[in-house]
Amino acid sequence: MINGFDIVRAVALGADACNSARGMMLALGCIQALRCNSNVCPTGVATQDPALYKGIVVPDKAERVARFHRATIQSFLELAAAAGIDDPQEIHPSYLMRRMDEVTIRTYEDLYPTVEPGSLLEGTAPQWLARDWDRATHLHF
Numbered sequence: 001m002i003n004g005f006d007i008v009r010a011v012a013l014g015a016d017a018c019n020s021a022r023g024m025m026l027a028l029g030c031i032q033a034l035r036c037n038s039n040v041c042p043t044g045v046a047t048q049d050p051a052l053y054k055g056i057v058v059p060d061k062a063e064r065v066a067r068f069h070r071a072t073i074q075s076f077l078e079l080a081a082a083a084g085i086d087d088p089q090e091i092h093p094s095y096l097m098r099r100m101d102e103v104t105i106r107t108y109e110d111l112y113p114t115v116e117p118g119s120l121l122e123g124t125a126p127q128w129l130a131r132d133w134d135r136a137t138h139l140h141f
Contacts, residue, residue, distance in 0.1 A: 002026075004075025011091045012108055020072070027068035028061050 001007055001020040010018050026032075029043045036046040044053040080088065083095050093108035100106055119125040120133050 001072070004072055004077070004079050007072070007076045008079050008091060009096060009108075011088055012093045012096050013112060020069075023068065023072065024065055027065045029056070029064075 001010065001018045002023045007018045025045060028045050030041075030045045031043055033042050035041050039047050039049055041047040041052060044055045047053055080086075080091065083091075085091055085095070093112055093114065096108040097105050098108060098111060113126060113128075115125060115129060120129070123130075125133060
């Protein structure tokens, strides 16, 4: 999750919670040097080397991360409000559109149809899912 739309999309598709690692790393000052596992992170974000992590001023970074988090949540709330949504539980796949090509647009409901809870166990699942469910075993899906 990097921005408010990422959260809206995840919630619309059924997420109960949204977490952000990459966004918070960027807010800390990560420059994506891809040296995280080498203990020589040039910004000091992903290292245990005292000479490198001394550059991280914790009070400053804490405020930057807090501002980023507040702005991300604010953008989520603005997107929801623009759609007329008062409660995150009201966000459904039908609220989101995806451009498939230059002339085709589909809702997320069309792309990822809602499956009623318990429908797989009751045998009332949509045909497109029931076929795969019937073929699934404890060894593979």
